[in-house]
Amino acid sequence: MxxxxxxxxxxxxxxxxFTRAAARLHLAQPGLSAQIRQxxxxxxxxxxDRSHRSVTLTETGRAVLPYxxxxxxxxxxxxxxxxxxxxxxxxxxxLGLVSGATGHAFDIASFLADFHDAHPALEIAxxxxxxERMQAALLAGELDLALLGPTEEVPPPGLxxxxxxxxxxxxxxxxxxxxxxxxxATSVSLAELRDRALICLPRGTGVRAALERACxxxxxxxxxxxEAAAPDxxxxxxxxxxxxxxxxxxxxxxxxxxxxxxxxxxxPTLRTLTIVDPGIRARIALAWRSAGPASxxxxxxxxxxxxxxxxxxxxxxxEPETPAG
Numbered sequence: 611m612x613x614x615x616x617x618x619x620x621x622x623x624x625x626x627x628f629t630r631a632a633a634r635l636h637l638a639q640p641g642l643s644a645q646i647r648q649x650x651x652x653x654x655x656x657x658x659d660r661s662h663r664s665v666t667l668t669e670t671g672r673a674v675l676p677y678x679x680x681x682x683x684x685x686x687x688x689x690x691x692x693x694x695x696x697x698x699x700x701x702x703x704x705l706g707l708v709s710g711a712t713g714h715a716f717d718i719a720s721f722l723a724d725f726h727d728a729h730p731a732l733e734i735a736x737x738x739x740x741x742e743r744m745q746a747a748l749l750a751g752e753l754d755l756a757l758l759g760p761t762e763e764v765p766p767p768g769l770x771x772x773x774x775x776x777x778x779x780x781x782x783x784x785x786x787x788x789x790x791x792x793x794x795a796t797s798v799s800l801a802e803l804r805d806r807a808l809i810c811l812p813r814g815t816g817v818r819a820a821l822e823r824a825c826x827x828x829x830x831x832x833x834x835x836x837e838a839a840a841p842d843x844x845x846x847x848x849x850x851x852x853x854x855x856x857x858x859x860x861x862x863x864x865x866x867x868x869x870x871x872x873x874x875x876x877x878p879t880l881r882t883l884t885i886v887d888p889g890i891r892a893r894i895a896l897a898w899r900s901a902g903p904a905s906x907x908x909x910x911x912x913x914x915x916x917x918x919x920x921x922x923x924x925x926x927x928x929e930p931e932t933p934a935g
Contacts, residue, residue, distance in 0.1 A: 613685055615649040616678040618642055619657060623675060626664045683904075690906050701907040702733040706744040706756030708815060708894070718757065721918050725911065732907050740814030745769060748899055754908035755915065756897045759816020763823075771895035774919060775858070779820065779890040782848050782855040785879045789854070799887040800828050807835035807853035809844045817892050821856055824890045849880055858892035859884060 618635065622642070625631040632639040650657050657671035667675060690701045707718065722734060739747070741758035748756055749768050757774065765771045781798060783789055789798050810832070811817045818837075825832045835853045838844055848855035859882075896915060903909040 611649065611652055613682065615645050616681055618645050619649060619671075620675070620678055620682060622646065622658065622665060623667060623671075628665065687905060700731045701905055702735060703755070703905070703908045703911050704735045704737065704753045705911070706747060706753045706758065707736060707738050708741050708744065708756075708758045721915065725914055728914075729907075729910070732911075734911070740812065741816050741819075742814035745897065748897060751899075751904065754898070754903055754905070755912055757894060758897055759819075760893055760895050760897075761814065761816055761819040765897070768900055769897055770900045771897050772916060772919070773893055773895050775892075775894040777859040777892055778884050779817065779856060779892050780859045780882050780884045782845055782857060782880045782882050784849070784851060785881050787854070787881075789883060790881055795883060797886045798883040800824055800885055800890070801887070803832070803854065803885070804828075804830050806833065808832050809836045809838075809847045809853040809855040810834055811841075811844070811856075812837045812839060815839075816894070817856065817858060820890050820892055824888060827888075845880065856885075 618631070618637075621635055622628060622631040625634060628639050628643055632642045635642065646658065653670075653674075655670040656668050657674060659666045659668050659671075686701060705722075722736070726732070726734065737753075741756075742761050744753060744756040744758045745761065745766055747753040749766065760771060781789070781803070789795065789802065808821075810821060813819075821832055836844075836847050838847070841857055844855040844857060847853065896912075896919065898912055903912055
């Protein structure tokens with residue numbers, strides 16, 4: 611049995627067939643199939659069921675798969691540990707990012723470019739998802755790190771958070787909206803939004819969770835008329851008069867400027883009000899498993915990211931990390 615055969619098996623399972631697996635592995639399909647057959651012959655049992663359109667695991671294959679993955683992970687860890695001692699980082703690190711996670715406060719693209727320049731042999735996989743799903747992926751070991759909006763006030767057991775951004779929630783609405791009846795209006799109470807059509811981020815995001823918690827405590831469910839993952843889209847929907855957009859303070863500013871630019875041709879000018887009574891906070895946090903990253907490469911990315919955050923966001927850096935309770 612060879613490690614490469616185990617890697618071939620895992621890849622076929624992940625891709626759901628030999629054709630896509632061969633393309634991913636840069637192998638000829640007949641050669642890949644022959645290697646899997648050889649592994650099955652050595653073990654004395656079929657591992658894959660080829661009788662359907664998509665290849666699936668046999669009962670034996672399902673039992674073997676976790677051990678195959680563990681063997682590959684152990685082999686990768688050996689290589690990464692040796693590379694770490696020689697100052698060379700290899701491997702793959704997965705970083706999750708909630709849409710609009712840091713706005714203009716932290717330039718994640720520049721950080722990743724600098725980190726890649728320092729460690730060119732390291733692959734960084736960047737994915738966008740909801741905060742709720744990323745928390746689950748971190749706990750399952752499918753993500754190494756994530757910048758997310760916490761969906762609960764306390765981190766889930768097994769995760770640690772370091773706050774990156776902590777701002778009040780605000781609403782954006784057309785300047786003629788009844789919310790602006792007072793000429794000096796700079797805030798709006800949560801109760802005033804009770805029967806209003808709201809435009810918000812989807813469920814599974816920190817902003818939506820914070821809004822729903824506050825409304826529940828106030829005794830009413832928020833009336834969500836539209837939702838979108840991109841803050842700028844929420845701003846544009848509000849500019850069309852489809853509702854009041856709920857966003858972290860300062861978020862969606864580019865879309866806000868675009869909407870205001872349209873006012874010269876008769877479009878509405880948007881204004882911002884901070885939500886008070888009660889005030890609602892929207893947070894973005896760097897999250898990782900409390901036990902620490904699984905690989906030297908992931909640990910290096912975490913340490914570098916936390917250091918950059920301390921440099922760029924000194925006020926937040928003074929706050930201690932929040933481990934799971």
